[in-house]
Amino acid sequence: MGKRANGEGTVYQRKDGRWVATISLDNGQRKYSYFATQKEAVKAIREAHKLRDQGIILAGKDQTVAFFLETWLQDTAQPRLRPKTYIRYRQYVYRQIIPALGNIKLQQLMPQHLQKLYNGELRKGYSPQTVKHVHRVLHRALHDALRWGLVARNVCDAVDAPRVPRKEMQVLNAEQAKHFLYTAQGDPLEALYVLALTTGMRQGELLGLKWEDLSFETKRLQVKRTIARIGKQGFVVDEPKTVKSRRNISLTDLALESLKRHKVRQHELRLKAGADWMEQGWVFCNQRGKPWETGNLLRRSFKPLLNKAGLPDIRFHDLRHSAATLLLTMDVHPKIVQELLGHSNISMTLDTYSHVLPSLQEQAVTRLNSLFTNTGC
Template identity: 80%
Template sequence: MGKRANGEGTVYRRKDGRWTASITIGQGRRKYLYVATQKEAIKAIKEINNLKDQGVILASKDQTVAFFLETWLQDTAQPRLRPRTYIRYQQMIQRQIIPAIGNVKLQQLSPQHLYRLYNGELHKGYAPQTVKHVHRLLHRALHDALRWGLVVRNVCDAVDAPRVPRSEMQVLNAEQAKHFLCIAQRDPLEALYVLALTTGMRQGELLGLKWADLSSDMKKLQVRRTIARIGKLGFVVDEPKTAKSRRNIYLTDIAIDALKRHRVHQHEQRLQMGAAWNDHDWIFCNQLGNPLEASNIMRRSFKPLLQKAGLPMIRFHDLRHSAATLLLTMDVHPKIVQELLGHSTITMTLDTYSHVLPSLQAQAVTRLNGLFTTSASGH
């Protein structure tokens, strides 16, 4: 028996228990979508009505990949994306996808089109990881197109994304990490590096810290935001990467001491600048109290310190990897490391730091040998 949903369209249950959403899409044509629940069917009707209002559905037979992706990005994806991801999607669509397959009719898009796109980008010198990001974008967009009945399948499911070789992770060992922090002692950003190596926080999380995020005794901080400069948007304050990224972190004594020194230095700078100081409560800021730019940190502080210390030219993000690796080699449980890093799952932690596991296994075998050797000698 049919049921009217909110807006134009009909929702009814099939004999096999699934639900059908039926809606007129112009010129006497009806679109039928088959979903698992009544709620999904009503939601599909609403989404298609929205697309009809935008003129997308009515032109579905003739619309191109370019038209669909631009409309999808602006009207559907943008509200769900972080600002940085939106900018990256926009660049991939305009610079890579549209020049290659933008004129192809959406309903005629084939696996061959995608293979030509991917191979062409690889031949231009784009890294496999970059091309894989293009594949993920297309898969996400075509997933929505399939739900809306614009295509009969997601062609990305029939295409293998480029294989990304696993790169060797560059991390600082314990001696290198201590040496780096020793060299950084007189740097204005010493506290930033101490926190990076003792908490494993992401750079955007560190730069997004405010003094209000610290407990009164400075023994604990809250990760509640990130900040980064994103193209023409300027500095963008955003939510942490995932729900698990919103976390509380207990601080080491060395981190507390570094933050205390940093606060004294910042207070002196604030007095010196007077009315020119912008009080936004950032822990890490420039001489006027404004947010720090990641590129300036790399160029003016981090790389010079690495060079002075005689250490490899690692990325700032590798301080996070170094922190995690050091913790795991110290037998800290992977679940604790996951929570400290803000990973969404423990699987992500174990996969990311699988290079540590062989040494941990070797330590475990040594301990078992000691345990059973001692037991055997006692009998």
């Protein structure tokens, strides 16, 4: 490949066989990157050319960690991430990473800098889980920096994130789950809780349900979207969390009956609201047809119901865990539970609900004892 226009970059082969990709920086210097093949060098030039307008490559060796992360967040992370995830990334970058590492030159970032950051955050009282998230965000950013030839290695690979102690999962057992649904009878959100405990759907998936997603004839629903309030953006409707999260779910008779009563109740609310009703098709909405605020849901309905039923103060998400645990203890195959929950793979299901496995193993041993009793073995 011959020399290109000024500032576009050049690719050539050295005598030792390596290929070199060069590009001009704004400060008049040249940036050199070395590759094993011509194809890799050409690809690097093309990526650099695309990134010039973003200000990432032009800063060259002189850019700081702060400059790189701020640019990376805006131009690379934001288009890739879900809105809620992007907000968390911004928080970690501006609250933890930049205050500690921002003034360091990107190419001078060392494992010791990261270790000092992690230890400092732990001393401040941040949980190991939070510090591990900081590590993951920084690793993802530096992975891109490595691909773009801005750093020689990803220093996160040389540092271990804090070990996160496994928390004991809080779930409702069969009797508690039945008592909770008994207490919820007649509640405006009774159908929501029935679905949560019989389908294992996530809160955002439940609140994102529309009547068009339900079929009373086939007794099924489709998970097509999630909804959540994201700061000043208001309610944000998004795709399900993963490809596997977009799924069809068979409904129990209990769920179908509660949904039918819920539809009648919603029709009465619509008539009462009159012109103030904002029809958007949500299954679960407030008295004007708008989506439920999750904070209001917890304060006005879920937590009071738990208290009324005399049950532990669990999270709403623990209803999902309860559903999975109940199914596994009833000998439902983990593969079925995985598909119901929308986990990307079965190993995630088995790892998340490993606390159930000992009891399942005991059942297996009991059945093996029964099988081989009086067989002469």
